[in-house]
Amino acid sequence: MRRLFESAGYRWFLLSCAYVVIAAAVMNGFYTKWRLNDGHPALSLSRMVEGTAHRPYVYRQFMPALANGIQAALPQATVARISERLAEPRRLNSRSGLAMRYPGSEALMPAVTLRYHIIYYLTFFALLAALFVMRRVCLRAGADAVAATAAPAIVALLLPFFLTEGGYFYDFVELLFMMSAVLLAMGASRRTPLRLAFLLVLVGLATWNKEAFFFFTPTVYPLLCRNLPRAQAAALVAGLLFVSGCVYLALRMRYAGNPGTTVDYQLWDNLRFYADPGNWLRTENTYGVLLPRGFGIVSFLACAGIAAAGWPRLPQTLRQHAMLALSINLPLFLLFCSPGEVRNLSMLYPSLACLMALALTLWLQPRADRKPLAAAPIQ
Template sequence: MASRIESITKKYMVFFLILAVSAASYCGFFSIWAFRDGASSMGFTAMIEGTAARPYVYRQLLPHVVKSVSEAIPQPARDKLELKLSKGKYIEARYSQAKIPQQYIIEYYLLYTFCFFAFFASIWVLRSLLYELVKDKVAGTLGAMLFALIFPFFEVLGGYYYDIFEFLFMFMAARFALHGSWGKLLILVPIATFNKESFLFFLITLYPLIRNKVEIKKAVMITLGTVVFAGLTYLYVRQLYAGNPGGMVEWWLGEHIKGLVSIDSYFYTTSIYGLPLGEGMFLPHIICIYLIVKKAWHHLTPFWKEHVKIAALINGILYFMFAHPNELRNLSLLYVSFMILTAFFIRDILHETK
């Protein structure tokens, strides 16, 4: 009986710690940009109404979901809920960035809630993935919690709600590929692509994991099948909003070159948790990343090393060509591999201190 109580207590403590860290991180993320309220090109109202500029308007999974849920609520209940939320100002009272349009107040609160639960769920999925690979619960838990804490820093120059679902789907896809769950991966493809088209490129990075489970020919067919499915999903969504302003991409290579030779770009700071901490390509952070990769690289199996190399190649090209300088959220294809390396690094440090 005593051992069972101890086990339940440990599980509750882990649950509470991850919940608290997720809540703190989500608040940090939301306090920077909210849902880009008021922005005509990618703001909440524009996304809900489908008038946002391309390519932002393509990320329609969550707007469609919250509208569908809201419309399913009976009108009398909707009226009561709208009145309660309007009077309560539960979000507006806590975040100065939140400018909630009254005609979409239910949709706004639904989006806020769904994003938090997705964030919370993603940390558990990542913890499970890290534990499976590093074979150390403490290192896996600390690695997942660390990702939660540093995520807001990735979003400093441009935070978007669909980024949360993006890494949730990436963590899930990595697990599906690792376990050979092809049916689940195929189901995930259109959903994740409807959330953000970058998922198509992440699917390419999964080839080494798929190849580890099946023969080369079948691995190629599975990878190509998922990529084609994602591509068709993207093309369908794109034609729906072909008349919206904007374009497919923006070119930033010139600005990246300027940033690389500018000393100032390596020492930018931001305040998310009440302290001035580094953002973007902050030099101390670059040094930490180098040390983590150097110390943990040898722990990766050959197929994970191939995954990292493919992700780095694709993401490097996309980042320097099409992403705003120092906007680390656009290095999302490397989230999985970096957190695996970090978990191995944490495990080694813990073992060295014993």
């Protein structure tokens, strides 16, 4: 038994158990705060799966398409039987139901309930997978094993705080795609054609999930330059943008008749919001407790400290990636995002994870052993 408990396989089992608990806690924090926008006239899950949601929300069709496909593959009698059971009114007071103590939940609508549950659990598994991918990225960034294991859990637990002004199931899938794109780009070379092919496919799926991935795509260029000549890296990024753009244009054409607009211009509202000192001190209920909002002076100070500790140890290619992501994301954030909507700074999630892991690597060392270190190379 001792050999079993000391084996690498058992350690992976324990890590998996820990990450399952973390992902479940994060999903609960998200779901109790926003649910799946049940009943919202413009972007509820029922409208998303039926393709009648307003633009731009209706463009985020990757998960709804999966749910529709899974339901369509099942016999109609099976769908009817499962839907009837999932929509039982008794589930309102049952700990096994997503509609627990929420009479307005679309999880109780027979026509939607199966797809509702499919999307909920696919979102959970996407978040769980993102934790493992994030851990691998942190290790490649130079963090030690303990810090690289803890950092994804901390970043994931912060996500419900970042979901200010709205929270959506596709935000967690976006995290998985972004972390996967960074990991693939880190190891891409002419000797890894499958990795390059996976990157092309991933970009298409990620844009299907959320059209903003088109703007994230150029940020992998510095990572590609590590193993590819600049011209080839630029050509690959151009190919990625082409794939992403084609998917986005297809979505725009498919849902051109839906209500809404492609983007909303928010610059002046944002400038007024951020100029008001009171908006930096707001609170909201997250994880069932009234706490500072994801956008505010507390989170700003915390992120500044993490960046100050982690930046000197961050590899040069990841520094360039972070600066490129910031230079793209910040203008888009100010121009088109609702005031204080921190979730729309998502292009910085990979950088935050790496900085968190490297800061923890430093902080977990005994003070006597700390030395000024140059940025570690990506292995």
